[in-house]
C-alpha cells in the first residue's frame with residue numbers, strides 16, 4: 001500500500017515518480033504508420049525535457065494538458 005499515483009498517470013521521464021499533467025502524443029515516422037500514435041506522460045517539470053527530446057528527432061509531436069478534475073484550469077497554449 002502506497003500513496004503513489006497509478007503507474008499510468010505518472011510522468012514518463014526516467015526515474016520521475018511525479019503525477020503527469022501533460023500528455024505528449026508523438027510518432028516515429030520511420031517505424032510507425034500515420035495512424036499510430038504513441039503517448040508519453042509528463043509532469044510540468046519534464047514536459048519541456050521530453051518534448052525537446054522528441055522535437056530533436058523530428059518526430060511529429062502534440063502536447064495536451066491532462067484533465068485534472070478539481071484542479072486549477074490549465075491555460076490554453
Ligand SMILES: [Zn+2]
Pocket residue numbers: 011012013016017018042043044045046
Ligand atoms: Zn517528471
